Amino acid sequence: MSQDRLYQDQLLALARLTREHPMIDHPTHQAEMLNPSCGDKVTVSLIIDDRLITAMAVKVRGCAICEASAGLIHHFADIDSIGMNSAAFMQMITDIPEWFADPDNQHLPHAACAPLMPVKLTYRNRIRCATLPFEAYTLAYDSPI
Numbered sequence: 488m489s490q491d492r493l494y495q496d497q498l499l500a501l502a503r504l505t506r507e508h509p510m511i512d513h514p515t516h517q518a519e520m521l522n523p524s525c526g527d528k529v530t531v532s533l534i535i536d537d538r539l540i541t542a543m544a545v546k547v548r549g550c551a552i553c554e555a556s557a558g559l560i561h562h563f564a565d566i567d568s569i570g571m572n573s574a575a576f577m578q579m580i581t582d583i584p585e586w587f588a589d590p591d592n593q594h595l596p597h598a599a600c601a602p603l604m605p606v607k608l609t610y611r612n613r614i615r616c617a618t619l620p621f622e623a624y625t626l627a628y629d630s631p632i
Contacts, residue, residue, distance in 0.1 A: 495602075498552070498555045501555035501562065504561045505547050505558045511534060514533055514544075515533065516533040516535050516631050517533070520619055522615050527548070527550060528548040529546070529549070529619050530623070531543070531545050533627050552617050556618070556621065557620040559599060559603075560624055587617055
């Protein structure tokens with residue numbers, strides 16, 4: 488199996504994570520962001536109680552790259568050792584967009600980011616698709632309804 492095909496299969500698996508998580512009925516925080524160049528739309532809904540996130544949903548109407556990045560957010564939130572209320576989770580939310588922005592940084596911020604490496608290296612015009620969910624999450628966290 489070629490490396491491109493392996494990354495594509497892994498990217499699609501991350502994208503499925505986004506579709507497997509239901510939306511939240513009554514979020515306390517929410518944000519929506521659009522990528523006008525390709526039409527991606529990301530909605531992040533959170534329930535925050537006493538500064539702790541108790542529920543999260545990320546809805547993507549867009550390309551597989553955008554869905555996969557949203558899937559990374561779910562992946563990091565679901566890892567018991569990281570969890571969505573940890574400093575490590577919030578650091579990933581910050582580090583991944585910074586990693587994409589630096590064309591010279593080839594070091595993965597986390598192994599789970601590997602399927603997005605072709606975007607960083609070869610398809611730089613699609614980086615906004617990859618960073619939009621992280622930006623929407625940060626905006627939602629700071630946007631009570």
